[in-house]
Amino acid sequence: xxxxxxxxxxxxxxxxxxxxxxxxxxxxxxxxxxxxxxxxxxxxxxxxxxxxxxxxxxxxxxxxxxxxxxxxxxxxxxxxxxxxxxxxxxxxxxxxxxxxxxxxxxxxxxxxxxxxxxxxxxxxxxxxxxx
Amino acid sequence: xxxxxxxxxxxxxxxxxxxxxxxxxxxxxxxxxxxxxxxxxxxxxxxxxxxxxxxxxxxxxxxxxxxxxxxxxxxxxxxxxxxxxxxxxxxxxxxxxxxxxxxxxxxxxxxxxxxxxxxxxxxxxxxxxxxxxxxxxxxxxxxxxxxxxxxxxxxxxxxxxxxxxxxxxxxxxxxxxxxxxxxxxxxxxxxxxxxxxxxxxxxxxxxxxxxxxxxxxxxxxxxxxxxxxxxxxxxxxxxxxxxxxxxxxxxxxxxxxxxxxxxxxxxxxxxxxxxxxxxxxxxxxxxxxxxxxxxxxxxxxxxxxxxxxxxxxxxxxxxxxxxxxxxxxxxxxxxxxxxxxxxxxxxxxxxxxxxxxxxxxxxxxxxxxxxxxxxxxxxxxxxxxxxxxxxxxxxxxxxxxxxxxxxxxxxxxxxxxxxxxxxxxxxxxxxxxxxxxxxxxxxxxxxxxxxxxxxxxxxxxxxxxxxxxxxxxxxxxxxxxxxxxxxxxxxxxxxxxxxxxxxxxxxxxxxxxxxxxxxxxxxxxxxxxxxxxx
Numbered sequence: 001x002x003x004x005x006x007x008x009x010x011x012x013x014x015x016x017x018x019x020x021x022x023x024x025x026x027x028x029x030x031x032x033x034x035x036x037x038x039x040x041x042x043x044x045x046x047x048x049x050x051x052x053x054x055x056x057x058x059x060x061x062x063x064x065x066x067x068x069x070x071x072x073x074x075x076x077x078x079x080x081x082x083x084x085x086x087x088x089x090x091x092x093x094x095x096x097x098x099x100x101x102x103x104x105x106x107x108x109x110x111x112x113x114x115x116x117x118x119x120x121x122x123x124x125x126x127x128x129x130x131x
Numbered sequence: 132x133x134x135x136x137x138x139x140x141x142x143x144x145x146x147x148x149x150x151x152x153x154x155x156x157x158x159x160x161x162x163x164x165x166x167x168x169x170x171x172x173x174x175x176x177x178x179x180x181x182x183x184x185x186x187x188x189x190x191x192x193x194x195x196x197x198x199x200x201x202x203x204x205x206x207x208x209x210x211x212x213x214x215x216x217x218x219x220x221x222x223x224x225x226x227x228x229x230x231x232x233x234x235x236x237x238x239x240x241x242x243x244x245x246x247x248x249x250x251x252x253x254x255x256x257x258x259x260x261x262x263x264x265x266x267x268x269x270x271x272x273x274x275x276x277x278x279x280x281x282x283x284x285x286x287x288x289x290x291x292x293x294x295x296x297x298x299x300x301x302x303x304x305x306x307x308x309x310x311x312x313x314x315x316x317x318x319x320x321x322x323x324x325x326x327x328x329x330x331x332x333x334x335x336x337x338x339x340x341x342x343x344x345x346x347x348x349x350x351x352x353x354x355x356x357x358x359x360x361x362x363x364x365x366x367x368x369x370x371x372x373x374x375x376x377x378x379x380x381x382x383x384x385x386x387x388x389x390x391x392x393x394x395x396x397x398x399x400x401x402x403x404x405x406x407x408x409x410x411x412x413x414x415x416x417x418x419x420x421x422x423x424x425x426x427x428x429x430x431x432x433x434x435x436x437x438x439x440x441x442x443x444x445x446x447x448x449x450x451x452x453x454x455x456x457x458x459x460x461x462x463x464x465x466x467x468x469x470x471x472x473x474x475x476x477x478x479x480x481x482x483x484x485x486x487x488x489x490x491x492x493x494x495x496x497x498x499x500x501x502x503x504x505x506x507x508x509x510x511x512x513x514x515x516x517x518x519x520x521x522x523x524x525x526x527x528x529x530x531x532x533x534x535x536x537x538x539x540x541x542x543x544x545x546x547x548x549x550x551x552x553x554x555x556x557x558x559x560x561x562x563x564x565x566x567x568x569x570x571x572x573x574x575x576x577x578x579x580x581x582x583x584x585x586x587x588x589x590x591x592x593x594x595x596x597x598x599x600x601x602x603x604x605x606x607x608x609x610x611x612x613x614x615x616x617x618x619x620x621x622x623x624x625x626x627x628x629x630x631x632x633x634x635x636x637x638x639x640x641x642x643x644x645x646x647x648x649x650x651x652x653x654x655x656x657x658x659x660x661x662x663x664x665x
Contacts, residue, residue, distance in 0.1 A: 012218075012230065012233055012234055013218040013219055013222055013224070013230060013231055013234045013306075014218065014234075015218060015221070015222070015304050015305055015306045016304060017304075018345075018346075018544075018545070018548040021545060022548070022549055022552060025549070039306065040230070040306070040657070040658070042230065064218060064234060064237065064238060065233075065234075065237050065585060065588070066233040066234050066237075068233075068585075069233040069588075070233065092436065092469060092470075093470065093471075095470070095583045096572055097583065112436075113435075113436035113437075113469060114436055114437055114572065117556075118556075
């Protein structure tokens with residue numbers, strides 16, 4: 001069985017990168033392949049990379065409120081193209097109320113500032129295997 | 132753990148005694164406040180002195196909304212203004228760039244034109260208060276200079292500062308989308324420009340705060356800061372700018388994390404190191420060149436999303452340490468920092484914390500109150516030794532510019548942040564509410580309503596900018612941008628006169644910067660969304 005492939009990226013002008021890199025390393029250490037697209041990505045580029053690289057999960061780092069606006073666009077693009085790739089968000093600005101709203105929009109999992117980060121690999125694995 | 136250590140790894144004894152300061156030569160190593168090597172303070176102690184510039188980091192939405200924040204803080208006793216740009220502004224992009232529109236005004240103020248600066252400072256007593264800028268420095272300097280002139284305020288009397296961050300900005304949270312050579316040139320050019328036109332303004336504010344908040348420890352914070360200071364001082368003197376003309380206007384913006392005595396020792400050691408360096412290595416003679424101005428922020432990194440009220444306490448103890456260290460200005464990171472730019476409630480709490488420390492504790496009555504303490508002096512010596520050693524090690528590895536381009540600093544930042552996260556995860560660095568004394572989300576409600584309040588991006592700025600572009604004189608803008616391009620391509624002429632003229636002609640920061648990027652062979656627009664007008 002090939003290793004799971006996870007895209008890690010950051011939306012818009014959000015300049016924070018530490019969290020995204022730390023999660024990428026964490027997933028790599030858990031035996032996954034990380035497709036690190038980095039900062040300054042807009043939804044069409046993320047969807048294209050997800051398809052080109054055949055990823056199992058899309059992971060996005062959110063340390064600015066831009067995700068509030070880009071997420072709808074991203075989910076719509078995935079739906080239009082019939083792609084059922086789970087989307088996971090993680091970041092300091094994601095409150096418990098945000099998490100509920102995001103899950104209602106179809107986001108598969110949300111990791112906020114009070115979440116247990118050590119659970120991220122297991123959650124990603126579970127989502128990928130459930131596809 | 133077998134041995135107690137300071138946060139940066141200095142072994143600590145259970146108690147310090149006269150034996151720890153046995154060789155301390157008072158005149159050579161400490162001396163009175165206001166006397167070389169300025170360990171105990173940059174100014175002579177007087178009974179009237181005491182206190183510091185009190186400001187709070189501001190900026191949200193439009194320039195006018197940010198101006199209202201300034202007025203609110205000044206009305207409640209702030210003695211300075213400290214402004215930070217939103218994400219597009221900090222990326223040197225215009226708000227109507229399609230990649231920027233969802234980020235306009237949410238993490239700071241949106242600024243890209245001369246009239247934005249005029250609105251930002253509108254009605255502020257520029258002759259009385261200091262204006263500190265966490266913004267693209269050349270534009271902040273040009274914007275303040277032109278706004279003051281338009282109001283009939285002599286730029287020669289302006290006070291305040293602009294952070295200069297050419298070395299580490301791309302590695303810890305900022306992204307200018309510019310090559311190092313251009314970042315450095317803009318820093319040196321704008322310092323040189325301000326030295327002539329705004330001689331009381333600290334156009335060379337070395338920002339070590341964000342180095343420390345990037346996870347580096349106090350020794351690394353100051354070592355990297357000194358590497359940058361030394362590099363820029365050498366660049367300026369190489370150009371023939373006399374060291375005593377600009378050195379009095381170098382300031383350092385330090386962080387203050389939770390290891391209070393280490394932070395106090397760091398600041399005292401920094402004053403001593405700076406004085407010695409400027410006198411012995413760079414030949415400065417004016418006493419004002421040797422006595423460095425230190426401004427400060429309490430640490431955003433140490434604040435937590437859990438139990439936000441605890442952040443009020445963290446801000447207070449850090450600010451007390453800064454007051455004891457004798458800094459010239461303090462900003463307390465607001466209790467909702469983990470979530471958003473400061474709410475009015477958090478702004479006021481931070482300002483009131485400063486006022487309470489200043490007015491009720493009597494800590495400002497006596498200069499350097501910890502001077503002579505066995506522990507503090509031993510720790511100050513050790514911090515000084517370790518900082519100097521790390522500066523020498525980095526400079527010994529080669530040209531710092533090459534280290535920067537090669538990603539050496541980037542790796543340092545990345546590893547430091549992982550180290551910090553690991554220390555918290557493993558409980559080695561206690562964090563109340565995070566890895567000790569936790570409570571459930573249901574119980575953790577105090578101040579959460581304030582901290583979690585969101586607001587919309589400033590979309591009206593986008594429409595306003597598009598209309599502004601349509602209505603301005605295209606010929607004047609085109610000529611100014613063409614000149615900007617020509618000056619950029621000389622690679623040596625000072626960029627500031629053309630930059631100032633372009634702002635005056637109605638060009639925007641995104642356009643002016645884009646033309647400079649293109650002059651260095653980089654894309655005009657890093658997102659490829661807009662075309663160069665020239």
